[in-house]
Amino acid sequence: MAVFVEGTSPEEAAALLGPLHPTGEHSNLEMAELDPGEVFVGTKGAWTQLWGGALSVPDGVTPHTRVLETVFGSTASVWGFTLHDGEHVRRWMSIEGAVSQDEGTPLAIESRYRMPDWGVDEDFIFAVIRDVTGIEFDPGMVLEIYREGAEHRTHGRGWFRRR
Numbered sequence: 001m002a003v004f005v006e007g008t009s010p011e012e013a014a015a016l017l018g019p020l021h022p023t024g025e026h027s028n029l030e031m032a033e034l035d036p037g038e039v040f041v042g043t044k045g046a047w048t049q050l051w052g053g054a055l056s057v058p059d060g061v062t063p064h065t066r067v068l069e070t071v072f073g074s075t076a077s078v079w080g081f082t083l084h085d086g087e088h089v090r091r092w093m094s095i096e097g098a099v100s101q102d103e104g105t106p107l108a109i110e111s112r113y114r115m116p117d118w119g120v121d122e123d124f125i126f127a128v129i130r131d132v133t134g135i136e137f138d139p140g141m142v143l144e145i146y147r148e149g150a151e152h153r154t155h156g157r158g159w160f161r162r163r
Contacts, residue, residue, distance in 0.1 A: 003050040003057060004133050006066040010041045010144065013048035016057050016067070020146040029139040042143035047133045051143065057084065068132050070125050079120045081128050083107070094120045107131065 005013040014020040020039055027040065029051060039052035057067050067084040071093065080093030080101065090104035097119045109131035113124055126137050 001052060001055045001072065002070045002129075003055050004068040004070075004129065004135070005048045005050070005057075006046050006133070008048050008065060010043055010048050010146075013050055014039065014041055014146050017050065017055055018148065020148055023145045023147055025145040026142050027145060028142050037148035039146045040143035041146050042141055044135050044138070044141065045133070047135055049135070049141075049143070066132075068129065070129060072122050072125060079122070079125055081125060083132060 003013070003017070005016065008016075011022070014022075017039065020041075022041075029040065036053060039050050039055065041048065041050050043049070055069070057069060064086060065084075069082045069084075071078055071080040073079065077096045078094070080091075082091040083089045083104075088104060090107055091101050092103075092106075092110070093099070093101035107128065109127055113127050115124065130136060
């Protein structure tokens with residue numbers, strides 16, 4: 001899953017998801033080994049990207065901020081997105097090839113996108129991301145790793161995690 005937040009710092013965007021703290025560690029999405037509670041955070045253009053497991057922005061937490069939430073699930077064949085613009089603007093979800101949610105006015109990309117014969121896949125979600133944010137997916141982009149739980153603080157010469 002990925003969440004894109006317009007016009008915020010990585011710290012502000014991560015705070016929308018709960019108590020996440022920067023670790024000082026970096027990776028890219030090609031090399032990432034996602035552990036539970038980890039979120040990969042970076043900024044490109046006006047948008048902060050958050051990539052991780054089960055990410056969801058609570059309703060009503062973004063009254064003046066555009067947020068795009070996306071779902072990628074090739075194993076379970078679950079694909080979807082929700083675009084917030086102070087309120088739910090558009091929500092669309094497909095499970096096993098059948099549309100399970102279709103709320104709000106369709107985005108322009110939905111009518112322009114040519115769906116393959118086998119149905120929706122990650123290419124459609126990447127097209128939505130590109131259309132809404134202007135960002136081209138870059139699996140090599142270096143992102144900072146944030147984790148749930150105890151804050152990471154500098155002490156002496158290195159990093160440590162308070163337990």
